Amino acid sequence: MSQKTETANRPVSRKDMTKWQWTLKEMKNNKAGYFMLAPFYIIFFVFTILPVILSIFFSITDFNMLETPNIVWFDNYIRLFLDDDIFMLAIKNTLVFATITGPGSYLLSLIMAWFINELPPKIRALMTLIFYAPSISGNVYLVWTYIFSADAHGFINGTLMDLGLLTTPIAFLKDPDYIMPIVIIVALWTSLGTSFLTFIAGFQVVDRSLYEAAAVDGVKNRWQELWYITLPYMRPQMLFGAVMAITQSFGFGAVITGLVGYPSPDYCAHTIMHHLDDYGGSRFEMGYASTIAVVLFFMMIGSNMLVRKILGKVGK
Amino acid sequence: MAKLRIRKSNHAMNRSLGGDIGINAVLLIMGAFMFLPMLYTILQSLKPLDELWMYPPRFFVRNPTLGNFKTLFNLMSTSWVPFSRYIFNTAFVSVLGTFGNVMLSSMAAYSIAKMKFPGKNFLFQVVVYSLMFHSTVTAITNFYTMSMLRLVDTYWARIIPACATSMGLYLMKQFMDTSVPTTVLESARLDGASEIRVFWQIAMPMVKPAWLTLIVFCFKDLWNAGSSIYIYSEQFKSFNYAIQQIVTGGISRQGAGAASTVIMMMVPILVFVFTQSNIIETMSTSGMKD
Structure with a gap:
């Protein structure tokens, strides 16, 4: 149908026009489309794309919000990587934290969603709620500060002491040996969010007849079913879930601060997010903070690209 | 559907x-x-x-x-700025931000999903890539942009960025791709309806699960928002921030702290309970192509 109306509307055929003429004409014919996306894209550009561009620009200056910036080229990067010991610690912590919470949250979401999918519908809805609730409940993660409280009234200390397993309470959230494992556990606890819901939905839309066909073809158990049918079928959801999980794993700064305060004891849970906040939010060293933001930005994009490559291998 | x-x-x-x-x-x-x-x-x-x-x-x-809840309410009534002001702030920002996001995202998503014009694939790819970085990267530089636009320390500093989230456009576009049949839109266009009417009267009613999902996602973010680096006047701060300030005021307030957490978490959980099936339906279309 469209073929006919198109030729009727357009007296000149595409062949007679250069590429630019054609594009311009198409743009004119679809003014309404551009008007409809303009409000979104103007705001999106100003507050999501522009900051990335600005960060890259600021990162080669000594901008501090007050004086006119001077271009210092790579001084900020040199200072960041060679002179800033705390930043090195932050990179290490961020990598440890993100490589555990990112894949951890992803696998947890996927496996739990798979298991939940085996349940009858009513129970499935309830279990979805139970697993999803911590991620939407604001700062409910602060309950872990009661659980790991450093005195005998803390739930874990008190219980262990009552059982005679402990004589003096352990300062869980002040001792660098315990802090990292605890913040990782709490972060995982709050991490079954968007990607988890995506998987719950993904499992439900897999074409049922595929399983029957596969059973005939000799798929024996649920593991084979998962690997050969379900996962390849829901690869789009898995990719989206991965993006969500990775992005999220770089955004747990507030959870860490809520649990162990800022700065954390011996900077043992100091991440790049904290470093960025420190220089940007408190010291207003925009140039230096932008440098940190640029590094963080490329870490996020890089890990996303890497994971996309890995996920391309599922079911093959 | x-x-x-x-x-x-x-x-x-x-x-x-x-x-x-x-x-x-x-x-x-x-x-x-x-x-x-x-x-x-x-x-x-x-x-x-x-x-x-x-x-x-x-x-x-x-x-x-219920003593802890009573203590919490007593503490609220002694605050310097009347507590109703904080509640109003959060409600105002959440409602306006959510409404703006649903409107702007679905309008843009409609034109990308259901119209053909040069540049639309590029525009959508930019949004897909922007899903890959967390907003902590942009927060600091946005402070500069906000101060240039004179938005710092106003409600708009929180409302305007919330109106155009990459998540909003992405979910809306993916859902419209699969659940709005193009033929229906074509026939409406042939009857002479303008694009904006086709969008509002035909496409929007078909994507109710998607905008409900967006409402939940957007609302829970704005509701849970605590302190913001863009806002320093006490009378513009959020409910969550104020409640945090009260309960961190000493160890004796642990009970009131738990009470405040319960109040804060009940709202998003209840909203999710009533919209769960719609959200799952939306998320089923959220897949990303290789």
Whole structure:
């Protein structure tokens, strides 16, 4: 149908026009489309794309919000990587934290969603709620500060002491040996969010007849079913879930601060997010903070690209 | 519209008994890990002071009381800025931001999903890539942009960025791709309806699950928002921020702290309970292509 109306509307055929003429004409014919996306894209550009561009620009200056910036080229990067010991610690912590919470949250979401999918519908809805609730409940993660409280009234200390397993309470959230494992556990606890819901939905839309066909073809158990049918079928959801999980794993700064305060004891849970906040939010060293933001930005994009490559291998 | 398949029986042919037991055991353990801290928060909020400081600490409450909630409300009434102001701030920002996001995202998503014009694939790809970085990267530089636009320390500093989230456009576009049939739109266009009318009267009613999802996602973010680096006047700060300030005012306020957490978490959880099936339906279309 469209073929006919198109030729009727357009007296000149595409062949007679250069590429630019054609594009311009198409743009004119679809003014309404551009008007409809303009409000979104103007705001999106100003507050999501522009900051990335600005960060890259600021990162080669000594901008501090007050004086006119001077271009210092790579001084900020040199200072960041060679002179800033705390930043090195932050990179290490961020990598440890993100490589555990990112894949951890992803696998947890996927496996739990798979298991939940085996349940009858009513129970499935309830279990979805139970697993999803911590991620939407604001700062409910602060309950872990009661659980790991450093005195005998803390739930874990008190219980262990009552059982005679402990004589003096352990300062869980002040001792660098315990802090990292605890913040990782709490972060995982709050991490079954968007990607988890995506998987719950993904499992439900897999074409049922595929399983029957596969059973005939000799798929024996649920593991084979998962690997050969379900996962390849829901690869789009898995990719989206991965993006969500990775992005999220770089955004747990507030959870860490809520649990162990800022700065954390011996900077043992100091991440790049904290470093960025420190220089940007408190010291207003925009140039230096932008440098940190640029590094963080490329870490996020890089890990996303890497994971996309890995996920391309599922079911093959 | 995409209909969810409901599995009638969980006893499919290739399910081993051992596997069933294992799966249920894992679900039970993980479910307890997820649920018990939530339950503990609620129980803490109901404990009278002597039980909060009891040794050894108990998980369950013996004499439940609403005393902590009363303390919280008393503390609220002594605050410097009237507490209703904080509640108004959060409500105002949440409602306007959510409304703006649903409107702008779905309008843009409609034109990308259902119209053909140069540049639309590029514009959509930019949004897909922007899903890959967390907003912490942009927060600091946005402070500069906001101060240039004179938005710092106004409601708009929180409302305007919330109006155009990459997540909003992405979910809307993916859902419209699969659940709005182009033929229906074509016939409306042939009848002479303008694009904006086709969008509003035909496409929008068809994507109710998507905008409900967007409302939930956007609302929960704005509702949970605490302090913001863009706002320093007390009278523009959020409910969550104010409640945090009260309860961090000393160790004796642990009960009131738990009470405030319970109040804060109840709202998004209830919203999710009533919209769950719509959200799952939307998320089923959220997949990303290689």
